[in-house]
Amino acid sequence: MKTANQWNIVCTVDDLVPESGIAVWTPDGPVAIFYIPYRLPALFAISHTDPFSGTNVLARxxxxDLKGEPVVASPLYKQHFSLVTGQCLENEDVKVKTYRVLLDGNAVRLEIRTASFEAVAA
Known part of the structure; x- marks a missing residue:
């Protein structure tokens, strides 16, 4: 099995809300995209699923910023997740998946790893 990277268009710049997140659906499941215009980079992407509750709420x-680290606080139990690494700041054993994200003209693209299968000769 080989893996490949695929850059999917998930939204446009017009969909983004400054200093907030939006949820998008991807082949990898729900992802939260955050737009922090005063930071470089300004776009961050993490899993939308709160690992403590199992619900899709992190974009909300x-x-x-905690000690220079851009974060999002879960709206349910208030844990903070790094927008750079996905690490939960209150529990070192918990981490959410992060994604590479970029701006391509007006399109926001998200990198998704995909698996492809090779036929094996018998």
Whole structure:
């Protein structure tokens, strides 16, 4: 099995809300895209699923900065997740998946790893 990277268009710049997140559906499941215009990079993407509750709510969390680290606070139990690494700041054993994201003209693209299968000669 080989893996490949695929850059999917998930939304446009017009869909983004400054200092907030939006949820998008991808082949990898729900992803939260955050737009923090005063930071470089300004776009961040993490799993939309809160690992403590199992619900898709992280895009609705409050963004902020803890000791220079851009974070989102889960709207349910208030844990903070790094927008750079996905690490939960209150529990070192918990981490959400992060994604590479970029702006391509007006399109926001998200990198999704896909698996492809090779036929094996018998």
């Amino acid at each position: 969390g409050i963004t902020g």
